Amino acid sequence: MTILVTGGAGFIGSNFIFYERAHHPEDRIVCVDKLTYAGNLSTLAPVLNDPMFRFYKTDICDRKAVYAIFEEEKPDLVVNFAAESHVDRSIENPEIFLQTNIIGTAVLMDACRTFGVGRFHQVSTDEVYGDLPLDRPDLFFTEETPIHTSSPYSSSKAAADLLVMAYHRTYDLPVSLSRCSNNYGPYQFPEKLIPLMIANCLSDKPLPVYGQGLNVRDWLYVEDHCKAVDLVLRKGAVGQVYNIGGHNEMRNIDIVRLICQELHKPESLITYVTDRKGHDMRYAIDPTKIHRDLDWLPDTKFSDGIVRTIRWYLDNRDWWGEIVSGEYQSYYERMYGNR
Ligand code: NAD
Numbered sequence: 022m023t024i025l026v027t028g029g030a031g032f033i034g035s036n037f038i039f040y041e042r043a044h045h046p047e048d049r050i051v052c053v054d055k056l057t058y059a060g061n062l063s064t065l066a067p068v069l070n071d072p073m074f075r076f077y078k079t080d081i082c083d084r085k086a087v088y089a090i091f092e093e094e095k096p097d098l099v100v101n102f103a104a105e106s107h108v109d110r111s112i113e114n115p116e117i118f119l120q121t122n123i124i125g126t127a128v129l130m131d132a133c134r135t136f137g138v139g140r141f142h143q144v145s146t147d148e149v150y151g152d153l154p155l156d157r158p159d160l161f162f163t164e165e166t167p168i169h170t171s172s173p174y175s176s177s178k179a180a181a182d183l184l185v186m187a188y189h190r191t192y193d194l195p196v197s198l199s200r201c202s203n204n205y206g207p208y209q210f211p212e213k214l215i216p217l218m219i220a221n222c223l224s225d226k227p228l229p230v231y232g233q234g235l236n237v238r239d240w241l242y243v244e245d246h247c248k249a250v251d252l253v254l255r256k257g258a259v260g261q262v263y264n265i266g267g268h269n270e271m272r273n274i275d276i277v278r279l280i281c282q283e284l285h286k287p288e289s290l291i292t293y294v295t296d297r298k299g300h301d302m303r304y305a306i307d308p309t310k311i312h313r314d315l316d317w318l319p320d321t322k323f324s325d326g327i328v329r330t331i332r333w334y335l336d337n338r339d340w341w342g343e344i345v346s347g348e349y350q351s352y353y354e355r356m357y358g359n360r
């Protein structure tokens with residue numbers, strides 16, 4: 022089989038490619054990635070010379086180029102990880118989020134309709150459900166929770182989700198959708214909470230916590246997400262949505278304190294800064310469906326995953342050191358300079 026993976030030079034997409042090569046070496050992987058600021062070809066170094074892997078530097082919004090790749094590669098399955106993925110950047114400038122996350126998804130599905138595929142899988146997020154109040158720990162997102170978004174990012178992902186279901190109903194496209202909670206692990210771009218705090222700690226820089234740090238996220242080790250996407254892609258039912266999460270809710274401030282502790286850095290580095298606009302309070306996934314129907318459960322406990330992740334950032338300073346010295350510097354200045 023040939024599996025076309027978009028966004029494979031980013032955080033979750035690259036981990037998914039490594040997962041596929043390790044667990045399904047008989048399947049070819051074709052990666053399509055525009056290599057935006059968040060995509061790094063060096064991340065894919067372990068597979069670049071693998072005869073079962075092929076890379077195309079292509080924008081998923083470029084219809085002609087995408088169709089040419091489908092014609093050449095004839096993928097059996099397509100998994101769409103490609104997206105603009107950072108909420109803060111979407112608040113700064115929503116336009117590219119609409120382009121990549123909505124139009125790009127439609128172009129890929131049109132290619133799937135034109136050339137025929139066994140499955141189009143859309144990688145979505147729990148953020149499409151909006152947020153939950155902190156004082157209702159009994160509430161969780163299920164697949165039936167109404168879509169109710171907060172940020173331009175989550176709205177663009179929700180719009181794509183609606184299009185995916187519409188292509189299924191209208192054109193009978195064999196789609197599936199997964200909505201995962203916050204991921205952490207190797208190769209995450211250091212603009213996101215966990216790698217940003219690790220990188221800043223290691224440079225003895227202030228640790229910018231938004232608001233009071235009381236917002237809650239449901240953290241899942243990236244490999245567990247990859248395992249779930251692989252299961253849905255191969256065994257999930259067509260036309261279905263699967264929530265993915267490991268019941269690991271934590272407050273931001275507790276994560277930051279834990280990172281300080283693990284790296285033997287003083288908590289005095291923590292700096293409370295102006296809150297994010299429209300900041301979602303709590304995300305929490307009910308993963309009953311994927312557990313019941315596909316027998317999925319996460320393998321990695323947060324206490325192990327976070328230590329493994331910190332170790333990875335310590336051992337791979339070259340990877341993130343290069344990133345934090347480029348465009349990231351001006352982004353960081355814009356985002357945190359006057360906060
Ligand atoms: P990321 O920002 O690390 O990577 C995105 C990748 O997509 C990059 O390699 C980038 O170059 C590529 N890309 C962006 N625009 C493109 C375009 N127009 N054409 C082709 N490639 C393009 O993101 P991530 O954290 O790996 O997230 C992957 C997917 O998972 C996204 O769809 C995101 O919404 C979803 N998701 C992420 C999380 C999380 O915690 N990171 C949680 C749930 C869902």
Ligand code: TYD
Binds near residue numbers: 212213237
């Ligand atoms: P993030 O990693 O951007 O993921 P998302 O917003 O998609 O959940 O942020 C996770 C949480 O951490 C979120 O509540 C915002 C907060 N946060 C900070 O407090 N400081 C920061 O510098 C960043 C990047 C995030």
